Amino acid sequence: GAGSYDTHKASAEVSGGGARSWYSAGATGSRSKGFNACSGDPATFLGCGVIEPDRDGYRNRSARLRAGYRFDDGIEAEVHALRVFGHAWYDGAFQNESRVGQDVYGLTLRSTPDAPWRVSTAAGRSTDRSENFLDGAFESRYVTLRDTASLQNEFDFGAGQQATLGVDTQHDRLESSVAYALT
Numbered sequence: 001g002a003g004s005y006d007t008h009k010a011s012a013e014v015s016g017g018g019a020r021s022w023y024s025a026g027a028t029g030s031r032s033k034g035f036n037a038c039s040g041d042p043a044t045f046l047g048c049g050v051i052e053p054d055r056d057g058y059r060n061r062s063a064r065l066r067a068g069y070r071f072d073d074g075i076e077a078e079v080h081a082l083r084v085f086g087h088a089w090y091d092g093a094f095q096n097e098s099r100v101g102q103d104v105y106g107l108t109l110r111s112t113p114d115a116p117w118r119v120s121t122a123a124g125r126s127t128d129r130s131e132n133f134l135d136g137a138f139e140s141r142y143v144t145l146r147d148t149a150s151l152q153n154e155f156d157f158g159a160g161q162q163a164t165l166g167v168d169t170q171h172d173r174l175e176s177s178v179a180y181a182l183t
Contacts (some may be wrong), residue, residue, distance in 0.1 A: 005057070008034035023067040031059040038091035050091050058088040074112050077164040080124075081105040094139070097133040103156065106148075116156040123149040 001009040008031055015024035034057030038048040061084070068078035083101040106124025113119060130142045152166035 003032075005032050005035050005055075017149065019094075020070045020178075023065075025063075025065045027061075027063045029059075029061045031057065033057040034089070038093040048091055052096065053089040054091075056088075056090045058086065060084070071086075075140045076110040078108045078110075079106070080108075083099075095134050097136070099131045099133075101129040118154045119152070120179075121149075121151045141175075141177040145173045147171045155177070 011026065011028040013024065013026035017023055022119055034055045036053055037056040038050060038052060062082065062084045066078065066080040068076060070076045082104040085101040088098045104124065106122060106128040108120065108122040110120040126146045128144045132140045146168045150166060150168040152164065155163045157163065
């Protein structure tokens with residue numbers, strides 16, 4: 001695709017599988033040179049308060065993958081991964097450029113030990129990164145990490161009757177170049 005402000009977007013995807021396996025993969029990219037989003041006056045704070053006569057564009061790229069397999073004993077295993085990158089320019093007195101990234105990946109296992117009983121377990125991690133700049137000079141960095149895991153049991157008792165029992169855990173962490181005080 002293409003549009004105004006020298007904007008372009010492209011994506012591709014492939015998927016398939018067989019009796020026991022499946023997969024899908026895709027990639028997307030987009031960019032725009034943008035336009036001058038702010039014509040301000042820092043002395044009077046009219047407009048947005050800064051004078052940056054530049055184009056405020058962006059670039060984004062992503063790729064993803066999902067694949068699975070069903071073994072002879074009925075156990076299914078599936079993996080997934082996602083990676084995203086972004087770069088944006090904007091007008092600002094404290095920051096005017098941002099680079100971001102995200103990674104998400106995980107594993108899921110499913111089995112049916114007995115006909116009315118199904119078990120699934122999943123684990124994954126997501127990471128978000130952000131680096132911020134002012135006129136090309138580093139200003140700040142943020143990284144968040146999230147680890148998750150779950151176990152779920154489903155029991156069928158009859159037509160339309162089911163009990164579900166499970167447990168989830170989640171651990172979050174923040175790393176930053178900026179100090180914060182918790183109150």
